[in-house]
Amino acid sequence: MNEQEFINLLQKHKDAPELGGGFDASHAERFSKRFRAEFGLAPDAAPRAYSWNEYADFAFHRLGLAFARPMAVGASVFAVIFGGWVATVNASFDSVPGDTLYPVKLATERMQLAFSPSGERKARLHAEFAGRRLQEVSEISVSDRPDKTARLKAAVANFTQEVASANEQLAALGEESPALAVDLAVALEQKANEYEALLTQTPTSQSDVDDEVAGAREAVEQVNDTAVETLVSAQEQGGSSQALEKNFQSQVMELRGLIALSTARLSAIKSALSAADQLDEARESDIAQLRQVVTSRDQDITSAMNAFAVGGYRRGFELLDVIETDIRAAQQGILTLELSITAPPPSPSP
Amino acid sequence: MSRNVRDQFLLHRIHTQKDREAFDQLAQNYQGTLYRLLRSKLPTDQDADDALSTTLFRTWDYLTRTADIEHVGGLFFTVGRSVIAEFYRTRKESVSIESMQEAGLDIASTKQGKEATVASAEIRLVTECMDELDGEERTLILLRHVEGHSIRVIAQKVGKSEGATRVAIHRAMKKLRNLFEPRV
Structure with a gap:
């Protein structure tokens, strides 16, 4: 029996009950009446005709689904991908060099930089990231993480890099758009001062990273110099001297603070040596000499202020730089004295 | 309005309005x-009528609780098959003579003659x-070769693509012939 013959056989017996036959029109009507009655509908009622409003309601429902579903799927996908990324990025904020998530943190920052529309914005971002690097230095130095020295070196090097990048952006902006560069210079100069203070306070206690910290300080000083240079240039080109004056006053106050601090330290050293009956001639001479170096700078500050007041802005800042260098050198001498009186006495020879 | 869109409209009415009229119209399309x-x-026949009624009530209950039914035909057949399975799990062992006659067991057959005997044997x-x-x-064979529906209509009823339906019918038919031929 071929397939067609077999199909014919099925067709021949299609009304047999064994093949499900017997549901003719009268049977169907009987069943429908019974079902409608059981279902709570009038058995003999004609099928209900639906209105255009009901069809329109259905059409709007389908239309809504056609748009709402893809949008919901898109939103879900976006939420999963972006949400996951945000969670990872958030988690990476607390990471430090050497951590698994640290590259994510850096990548996020690079992305921010890539999408920054201007050099000014880039410079501000570099300054902000430099602050984060310093925060990392601080966290590593007080933690018990393995490879602490390597991590510290990396963090300080990254800080130096960020500061140098900010400096480059500032220098470039100073040439392209001096007006814009003034605001940035003021902001960066403030940041540089903060970083300098933080670098001094950072409890690295790791002599292995001294070179890196010195490099970082140098980078910060360069930012300071560039900021001052930018302000001076802007003023010379007819810009406002307000920011420049503010910056100059700030530096003067800082230097006077350094002089006061150094003088106080010298007095304390002298008192301590006298009390311990160790104030010999050599030490007294060193103290007097250092005091002379420090206090005489006060007069130089006055000269710098005079130069600035008559329009010699560049000269004024140059004098302040020289004064600061001298005071820092004197502070090294003060530190040596302090160490000499706090060092344990030599053990008696047998 | 195509049948599928009409079905979707009725399903929408059933799900959102619990519209019994809509379900009745939907059931009319599939009950045969x-x-x-x-x-x-x-x-x-009585068992089939009862099972059909049960199938419809269960499908109504399901449709009022569930949105997004793409192929209501497939749902009807799935529920129908579960009702059949339930019938055989729970049916009483005793079978009446009437039901045996209706089942084609010819205990006091009214059919007479060679032709009737041959037909009965073939069936x-x-x-x-x-x-x-x-x-x-079984459903596919009944729809295609007993009821004579087109592939497109069967595909709509069982909720498959036309290609998949054509292949499934071909395989079912081949299987049926392989079962049938050794017995002839």
């Missing part, structure tokens, strides 16, 4: 085919073979 599936597996043979098919294969 559904009855054939049920009757082909159940012993009597029994086909039924035996059909009983060895699974539920979907």
Whole structure:
């Protein structure tokens, strides 16, 4: 029996009950009446005709689904991908060099930089990231993480890099758009001062990273110099001297603070040596000499202020730089004295 | 309005408004085919009528609770097959003579003569073979070769693509013939 013959056989017996036959029109009507009655509908009622409003309601429902579903799927996908990324990025904020998530943190920052529309914005971002690097230095130095020295070196090097990048952006902006560069210079100069203070306070206690910290300080000083240079240039080109004056006053106050601090330290050293009956001639001479170096700078500050007041802005800042260098050198001498009186006495020879 | 869109409209009414009229209209479209599936597996017309009624009530209950039914035909057949399975799990062992007669056991057959005997044998043979098919294969054979629906209509009813339906029917038919031929 071929397939067609077999199909014919099925067709021949299609009304047999064994093949499900017997549901003719009268049977169907009987069943429908019974079902409608059981279902709570009038058995003999004609099928209900639906209105255009009901069809329109259905059409709007389908239309809504056609748009709402893809949008919901898109939103879900976006939420999963972006949400996951945000969670990872958030988690990476607390990471430090050497951590698994640290590259994510850096990548996020690079992305921010890539999408920054201007050099000014880039410079501000570099300054902000430099602050984060310093925060990392601080966290590593007080933690018990393995490879602490390597991590510290990396963090300080990254800080130096960020500061140098900010400096480059500032220098470039100073040439392209001096007006814009003034605001940035003021902001960066403030940041540089903060970083300098933080670098001094950072409890690295790791002599292995001294070179890196010195490099970082140098980078910060360069930012300071560039900021001052930018302000001076802007003023010379007819810009406002307000920011420049503010910056100059700030530096003067800082230097006077350094002089006061150094003088106080010298007095304390002298008192301590006298009390311990160790104030010999050599030490007294060193103290007097250092005091002379420090206090005489006060007069130089006055000269710098005079130069600035008559329009010699560049000269004024140059004098302040020289004064600061001298005071820092004197502070090294003060530190040596302090160490000499706090060092344990030599053990008696047998 | 195409049948599928009409079905979707009625499904929307059922789900959102609990519209019994809409379900009745939907059931009208499927009850003939559904009855054939049920009757082909159940012993009597009365059993098939009861099973059809149960199938419809259960499908109504499901549709009022569930949105997004793409192929209501497939749902009817799935519920129908579960009703058949339940019938055989719970049916009483005792079978009435009337039901045996309706089932074609010819205890006091009114059919007479050689022709009737041959027809009865052919039907029994086909039924035996059909009983060895699974539920979907049986449904497809009934829809295609007994009811004579087109592939497109069957695909809509069972909720498959036309290609998949064509292949499934071909396989079911081949299986049925392989079961049938050794017995002839």
